[in-house]
Amino acid sequence: MSDNWGDDGIEAEPFDVDDEPTAEPEPGRMFGLDVAEVVESMARPALARALQKAVRDIANEVVDAEVAEQLDPSVVEELQLQAATAARRSVAAALDQLDKEPADEEPELYFGSVDEFVRGYLLPNYRRRVDGHRVLWAAEWWKYAEAVARLDALWRAWEHLRQDAQTGMSVWFRDHAEHHMSILLSPEGPFASAGEGKNRENTNEKGEPLPYIAPPEGLFPDVREAAQATTNR
Structure with a gap:
């Protein structure tokens, strides 16, 4: 039987595959260049x-x-x-120019002492109801060493941050006033023994400034005057 029969009995015609010859590149050209x-x-x-x-x-x-x-x-x-x-x-000209340039001077203090700061800024701007029990303050705050140190720190920080007209006061209230005042007003703070005081001198009513009694004269001298005297010598 012929080998050209398919599985279905139909004779399959043989066919040849003519391979097309590969085109030779043109002389002097490669990849079309x-x-x-x-x-x-x-x-x-x-x-x-x-x-x-x-x-x-x-x-x-x-x-x-x-x-x-x-x-x-x-x-x-x-x-x-x-x-x-x-x-x-x-070099000589550069040194001479440096001698003529004014040295950077520290800005003058706005308040001359911690007492002036307490009177002039803290009392008018930081008002809290003081009952002598849950919230404490001493009118004679200057008798308490820790209180003086904390209030002095508040004053110095205020003098520095007031130079920043954008966020200085916000930073002062957030990072300094709220921190120190919360301790000063606390029943466990430096005024723990103050109580209500004589005739309730250490208490106030809502909206009133913190209690205040002036310190003895000369206890807190004006540091601006001392600095000016040193400069004039």
Whole structure:
């Protein structure tokens, strides 16, 4: 039986697959590019760069030789002398300018003492109801060392932060006033023994300033006057 019969009994015609010949690349071209044209377009700039480099190298050699010829020892010595003189003058001028510039001065204090700060700023601006039991304060605050230290710290921080017109006071209230005042007003704070005081002098009503009795004269001298006296000497 012929080998050309298929499984269904129908004779299958044999066929040949003709492989198409692969096209040969055109001479001088690869991937559709004219190699000679590409090389030619690159050759001119490369030649120009090579010539420029050669000219620069030659020019540098000529300049170096000319400078070496002109710079005999006497000329070099004169150049060194003039450079040293110019350097000394420049340094002297810079030092002279520094002497003329005013030194950065510390801003003048707004309040001259912690007592003035307490009277002039804290009492009008930090009002709390003081009942002598749950919330404490001493009218004679200056008798309590810790209270004086904390209030002095509040004053110094305020003097510094008032220079910041944007967020200075916000930072002072948040990071300084609220911290120290919460301790000062606490029943466990430095005024724990103050109580209501004589005739309830250590208490106030809602909306009133914190209780205050002036310290003895001279206890808190004005530091601005002391600084001015030192400057005038």
